Amino acid sequence: MIRFLFKGLIRDRNRSLLPFLVTTIGVMLTVVFHAWITGVINNSIEFSARFSSGHVKITTQAYADNAAQTPNDLAIMGADTLLEAVAAAFPEMDFASRIYFAGLIDVPDSTGETRAQGPAIGIAIDLLSGNNEEKERMNIPSSLRRGRLPATGKEALLSDEFAGKLGISPGETFTLVGTSMLGELTMYNFILSGTVEFGTTALDRGTLIADLSDVREALNMADAAGEVLGFFRSGVYSDGDASAVSERFNNKYFAEDDEFSPVMKTLSMQSNMGFLVEYSGKLQNILIAVFILAMSLILWNAGLLGGLRRYGEFGMRLAIGEEKGHVYKTMLLESLIIGFFASVTGLAVGMLIAFYLQEKGVDLGMMMKNASIMMPRVFRAQITPWTWVAGFIPGFLSTQIGTMLAGAGIYKRQTAQLFKELES
Amino acid sequence: MKKLITILLLICSLMTVSAQYPDGKQLLDRIDRNMSSENRIFTSSMIIYGRRTTHTVKMKTWTAGEKKSFTEYLFPAREQGTKMLKLEDQLWIFSPSTDRIIQIAGHMLRQSVMGSDLSYEDLMEDNRLQGQYDAMVTGTEVIDGNQCWVVELKAVVPEIAYQGMKLWVDQEKNIPLREEMYAKSGTLLKRTELSDVQRIGNRWYPRKILFRDMLRDGKGTEFLIEDIEFNVPIPEYIFSKASLKK
Numbered sequence: 001m002i003r004f005l006f007k008g009l010i011r012d013r014n015r016s017l018l019p020f021l022v023t024t025i026g027v028m029l030t031v032v033f034h035a036w037i038t039g040v041i042n043n044s045i046e047f048s049a050r051f052s053s054g055h056v057k058i059t060t061q062a063y064a065d066n067a068a069q070t071p072n073d074l075a076i077m078g079a080d081t082l083l084e085a086v087a088a089a090f091p092e093m094d095f096a097s098r099i100y101f102a103g104l105i106d107v108p109d110s111t112g113e114t115r116a117q118g119p120a121i122g123i124a125i126d127l128l129s130g131n132n133e134e135k136e137r138m139n140i141p142s143s144l145r146r147g148r149l150p151a152t153g154k155e156a157l158l159s160d161e162f163a164g165k166l167g168i169s170p171g172e173t174f175t176l177v178g179t180s181m182l183g184e185l186t187m188y189n190f191i192l193s194g195t196v197e198f199g200t201t202a203l204d205r206g207t208l209i210a211d212l213s214d215v216r217e218a219l220n221m222a223d224a225a226g227e228v229l230g231f232f233r234s235g236v237y238s239d240g241d242a243s244a245v246s247e248r249f250n251n252k253y254f255a256e257d258d259e260f261s262p263v264m265k266t267l268s269m270q271s272n273m274g275f276l277v278e279y280s281g282k283l284q285n286i287l288i289a290v291f292i293l294a295m296s297l298i299l300w301n302a303g304l305l306g307g308l309r310r311y312g313e314f315g316m317r318l319a320i321g322e323e324k325g326h327v328y329k330t331m332l333l334e335s336l337i338i339g340f341f342a343s344v345t346g347l348a349v350g351m352l353i354a355f356y357l358q359e360k361g362v363d364l365g366m367m368m369k370n371a372s373i374m375m376p377r378v379f380r381a382q383i384t385p386w387t388w389v390a391g392f393i394p395g396f397l398s399t400q401i402g403t404m405l406a407g408a409g410i411y412k413r414q415t416a417q418l419f420k421e422l423e424s
Numbered sequence: 425m426k427k428l429i430t431i432l433l434l435i436c437s438l439m440t441v442s443a444q445y446p447d448g449k450q451l452l453d454r455i456d457r458n459m460s461s462e463n464r465i466f467t468s469s470m471i472i473y474g475r476r477t478t479h480t481v482k483m484k485t486w487t488a489g490e491k492k493s494f495t496e497y498l499f500p501a502r503e504q505g506t507k508m509l510k511l512e513d514q515l516w517i518f519s520p521s522t523d524r525i526i527q528i529a530g531h532m533l534r535q536s537v538m539g540s541d542l543s544y545e546d547l548m549e550d551n552r553l554q555g556q557y558d559a560m561v562t563g564t565e566v567i568d569g570n571q572c573w574v575v576e577l578k579a580v581v582p583e584i585a586y587q588g589m590k591l592w593v594d595q596e597k598n599i600p601l602r603e604e605m606y607a608k609s610g611t612l613l614k615r616t617e618l619s620d621v622q623r624i625g626n627r628w629y630p631r632k633i634l635f636r637d638m639l640r641d642g643k644g645t646e647f648l649i650e651d652i653e654f655n656v657p658i659p660e661y662i663f664s665k666a667s668l669k670k
Contacts, residue, residue: 183536
C-alpha cells in the first residue's frame with residue numbers, strides 16, 4: 001500500500017512537490033531558528049554567569065539592594081572565612097571572591113605628569129594563587145592579545161582597545177585612581193603585563209583586570225570582597241539546584257535585621273536574568289506550537305488546492321466503490337510519507353546551517369556598540385537534542401493536520417451526484 | 425474707614441518688625457569678619473561616621489585668600505604624606521605610595537573627601553559670603569539657648585557650589601550655628617551644625633562642625649579644629665606643585 005502511494009507521489013509531482021517544499025523549508029527554518037535562539041539565550045546566560053552573576057552570588061543585603069552601583073563600602077567583610085565555609089558546605093560548587101570597581105586609569109609621561117586618562121571598570125579575581133579556575137572561567141588566556149598574563153603582584157591587564165586609546169604598552173606603568181572601601185580617594189600603581197580582548201563591547205571598552213590581593217590593597221579592602229560567586233562544577237546552570245543551594249545558605253546566614261549579613265541569590269534572581277532562564281525553558285514549546293500552527297495553515301491551503309485539482313480523481317474513486325474513509329486514509333498516508341521525507345530533508349539542511357552558525361557564530365558587535373550590558377559580541381547557535389525534535393515532530397504533525405483539515409471535504413461528497421459530476 | 429486704618433496699622437507693624445532685623449549685607453560682613461581671613465593655617469580632624477564604620481583623618485591645611493589651599497594628611501598611616509594643592513578650580517593630589525601627582529578638576533571637586541560629608545570645595549575653600557550672596561534676614565529662632573537670626577542667602581555669582589543657603593546666625597557672636605546648603609533646584613544638599621564657638625584673637629570661631637551630606641547615607645562627619653592661626657605669613661612656595669613632593 002505504502003509502496004503504491006509512494007510511486008503515486010513520485011510519478012505525480014503536482015501531488016507532492018508543493019507540500020514537500022513547504023514542509024522542508026518550514027522544518028529547516030524551525031531547526032535553524034531554534035538552534036539560534038537557544039544559542040543566543042544560553043550564550044547570554046553563560047556569559048553573564050562567568051563574568052558577572054555566577055550561578056549563585058553572595059553579597060551583603062545592603063550591597064544586593066544597590067548592586068548596580070557595585071558599592072564596595074557595603075562589601076562582605078571576612079570574605080575568606082565565608083569562602084571556606086561555603087566551599088565546605090556546598091561541595092558541588094566552586095566559589096570565588098571578586099571585587100568589581102570603577103576608577104580612573106592615569107598614564108604618566110616621562111616626568112610623571114598625566115599623559116592620558118580614561119575611566120575604567122575593574123574586575124579583581126584570583127590570578128596569582130596558582131589556581132587557574134578564575135582565569136579559565138573568564139577565558140583570559142585565550143583573550144590575551146599582547147604581552148602576558150600577570151605573574152607577580154602589581155601587574156594587571158587592560159582591554160586591548162582601551163590600552164590603545166591610552167597609548168600604553170605592556171611593561172609600562174599606570175596609576176589606578178579609585179575609591180576605597182571607606183570612600184577615600186586611592187592611587188595605586190600597576191605595571192601593564194598584557195592586553196585582552198573578550199569580544200564584548202561592554203568589556204572591551206575599558207576594563208582593568210587585576211589580582212584580588214592587589215585590588216584589596218589598592219582599595220583598602222583587606223579580607224573583604226564585593227561578591228562571592230558560585231559555579232556548579234558540572235558547568236551547567238540548573239535553576240532548581242541553584243534555588244535549593246540558595247535556600248540552604250540563606251537559612252543559615254541571612255539575618256533580616258542586619259543589612260550586612262550575607263545573602264545568596266541565584267542567577268535567575270539577578271538583573272533580569274530570570275526572564276532569560278524562564279524563556280529558555282519555554283522556548284521549545286513556543287517554537288513548536290508556532291511552527292505547527294503556521295505550517296498547518298499553509299498545508300491546509302496546499303491540501304485544499306490539491307483537493308480541488310484531484311476533485312475528479314476522488315469522485316471517480318468514490319464512484320467505483322472506494323470507501324470515503326479509505327480515500328481519507330490514503331491521503332493521510334501520502335502526507336505522512338511527504339512529511340517524513342520533507343522533515344528529513346529540512347532537518348538535514350537546517351542542521352548544516354545551524355552547525356555552521358554554531359562553529360562560526362555571527363559577530364553582532366556593531367549592533368551593540370553602545371550597549372552597557374555584558375553580552376558576547378559573537379553569538380553562536382547551539383544544537384541540542386531538542387533541536388532535532390523541534391524540527392521533526394512538527395514537520396510530521398503539520399502535514400497531518402493540514403491534510404486532515406483539507407481532506408474533510410471528502411465526507412461532504414454525495415455519491416448520488418458523482419456520476420452527474422463526472423458526466424459534466 | 426475702618427478698613428483703611430486696619431491696613432495702615434498692618435503696614436506700620438510690618439515696617440516696625442522689618443526695622444528690627446539687621447541688614448542682610450551688613451550681617452554677612454560681620455559673619456565674614458569672624459569666619460574668613462587673608463590666610464590661615466589649621467590642623468583638623470575629621471571623624472567620619474559611615475554607614476558601617478567610623479574612621480578618623482587628621483590633616484594640616486594652609487589657605488591664602490579664596491583661591492589657594494594646600495593640605496597634608498597626617499593620619500592614618502595609610503594616608504600620611506598625601507598632599508593636595510588647590511589653585512583656583514584645579515586640584516592636584518600627590519600620593520607618596522605611587523609617587524604620582526594626579527590632577528582633578530571640574531565636578532570632581534564636589535566629590536567627597538576621604539569618604540566624608542565634605543567635598544574638596546568645602547574643605548579647601550574659604551570664600552567670603554559677601555559678594556557671592558544676597559542675604560535677607562527672615563526671622564529669629566533659638567538654637568541651643570542662643571538667639572539667632574534666620575538668614576536666607578541667594579547666590580549672585582553663577583559658578584558657586586551652593587546656589588542657596590539658609591543660616592541661623594548667633595545674634596551676639598555673629599557666627600552661624602546652623603547652615604543649610606541648597607542646589608539651584610531647591611534640593612537640600614548639606615546641613616551643618618557649628619558648635620564649641622571660641623574667642624580666637626579678635627574673632628569668634630567654631631571649633632566643631634558637624635557636616636551632613638543629605639544626599640547620602642551615613643551619620644555625618646565631625647570636623648574638629650584642633651589648632652588654628654589667622655593671618656600669619658605663608659611662604660608662596662607652599663602653593664606650588666613642587667611642594668607636593670617635598
